[in-house]
Amino acid sequence: MNILKFSLRNVCVVLPIAILFFQACNKPVILDREAGEEETVISLKKKKVLVIALDGVVGASVEEMNLPTxxxxxxxxxxxxxGLIxxxxxxxxTWADLLTGTRLNKHNVKTENFSAGNFTxxxxxxxxxxxxxxxxxSIAITTLPLLAxxxxxxxxxxxxxxxDKDQAAKDSAVNRLKTDDLDLLLVDFSIANREGKTYGFGTSVSQYRQALQxxxxxxxxxxxxxxxRDAYANEDWLIVVTSTHGGKPDGTYGGNGPLDRNVFSLYYNPDQKKTVVPRPLFNIPYDGNFIRFNVQNGAQLHAYVNNPAYNFGTSQNFTVEMRIKSDNTTSDDPPLISNKNWASGGNPxxxxxxxxxxxxINFATNVSGSRLDFNGPVFTDNKWHMVSVSFDRKGLISVYQDGILFHRAI
Structure with missing residues (x-):
């Protein structure tokens, strides 16, 4: 039982050890609690907000740049x-998304024109x-021509x-913050979008890197x-930094691809405990390489590895996880991932x-009559899903779909 095989026609399969990708939560909870405190601190300071919107900033590029501020x-x-937009x-x-907190099926802005927007x-x-x-x-200071x-x-x-005058916008925002008793200031920087469209989005482009810096x-x-600020001691500021959309290395954006939709968001307050929202485990556009299996010349193709690491023995508990994307049904029983001879389900x-x-799912030991078969999740929606199957040697098999228990068999 030391040969691990992968096979399926018209299905894309990814093992989690090879890829980790994400969507961030788009409505994080902002806390007023310091680490270690048992009770929430209620602030009597005047609440104020600074929103810094960044056009064309790819979230993964911000992480890679390791920007000091x-x-x-x-x-x-x-x-x-x-984040995914x-x-x-x-x-x-994306600006309609940001401002209304809804998606295009509600606000109805589908182009770079707001005339059809359902803002009522x-x-x-x-x-x-x-x-x-x-x-x-509230005051808005913008640089993206669309926002005129x-x-x-x-x-x-x-x-x-x-x-297109980012420095002037920054200077104007600074002056407002120094002298004005406003409650909310929104400032927009579009330099990354301009450089990205001209030279390409991504950290491999020097002009784009300089824009992020x-x-x-x-x-x-x-x-x-x-x-x-002179009144800062009596104020409680939330500073939101968020990008509106990403872009691809060829300088294009606006589509449904993962680089187009990948954004960065940060909600800052001196009393906020550090919370980093990681990539999710499922239902996100997949960016990278994956294995796709098809029937070729009437024969199903498969990949295998003969590595002792996959021989779990007879007493070790283990869990198998994979990512799968499928848009079809099958007329036979092609394996997705296996370590057995599938000529018979009774084989160990x-x-x-x-x-x-x-x-x-099929499982059998070398003991006669030990064979076990049961249904797992349905996958035909052409979206990425995580399948996890946990084998407990005490006789329990648990199946999870996207991190949620789907079935448990004894």
Whole structure:
């Protein structure tokens, strides 16, 4: 039982030891609790918010750059480098996502034009704040040309648009933070988007790397200005840093690909305990290499490895995990992953295979009559899923679909 085989036609299979990929939680809980405290601290300070929006910043690139300001802020933040945005990732759709907190099926912005937006039924968070308290003072400072009109209305006290002038926008934001008693400031930087479209998105492009470093410097100055306000001791600031969309090395963006949709988000407050949201285990676009098995010349293809590491013996508990993507049903019983001779289900070993539209698990020892067969999860939706099967030598087999218990057999 020391040969591990992989085989399935028209199915993509990935082992988790080979790939780890993610979506971050898009609504983290911001805590007021210091590490080690038993009770929540209720702050009587005046709440204020700084939102820093970054156009065209790929989340994975931010992580790879190891930017000093963002690294320092992470110590008191909820953050993730692996957020996923809407299935359409152009600037219009993603800005509508950001402002309304909904997706394109609700706000209806599907192009880089806001004219079709359903902002009456799904208004921006700025309008919702103003409706709750008309005394709230908010200002928007933007650089993306798209934002000149059509998305900021009377809900902001002032919209300062400085098309493609990031440094001027930073300077304007700094001056506002120094002198103004505003409640919310939104500032947008589009330098990474411009450099990405011209030279390519990604850390392999020097111009894009420099754009990310410039943004990090801008953020450093903004945070410094906030924390040195004359009234800072009586204020409680939440600083949100988030990218709107990513992009590909060829300079394109806007599609459904993982690099187009990968964004970075950070929610910073000095009293926030460090919380990093990792990549999820399932249902995310897969970026990388995978094994795809097909029938060729009437024969099913398979991959195998003859490694003693996969010989678990007769007493060791073990768990087998894999990622699978399938869009079809099968007319026979092709194996997904196995360490046994599948000429007979009674042969010693274990097997996860496809039958019709679902997976199926088979297990047998060298003891006569020990064979066990039962159904696993259904996979025909052409999405990535995680399948985990845990074998307990006391006689318990547990099957998990995307981390949730699907079936347990004795």
């Amino acid at each position: 963002i690294n320092k802020m992470q110590e008191n933040s909820v953050s993730s480098f692996y 809407d299935t359409i990732s152009n600037a219009g759709t 039924q799904y208004p921006s968070f700025l309008k919702r704040l103003k409706d709750q308290n008309n005394q709230i003072r 009109t059509g998305v900021f209305g009377t809900e902001v006290e002032k919209h300062i648009h400085l098309a 410039t943004i990090d410097d801008y953020i450093d100055e903004l945070v410094y200005t906030v924390e040195h 070993g274990w097997l996860i295979f496809k039958q019709g539209n679902h997976t199926r």
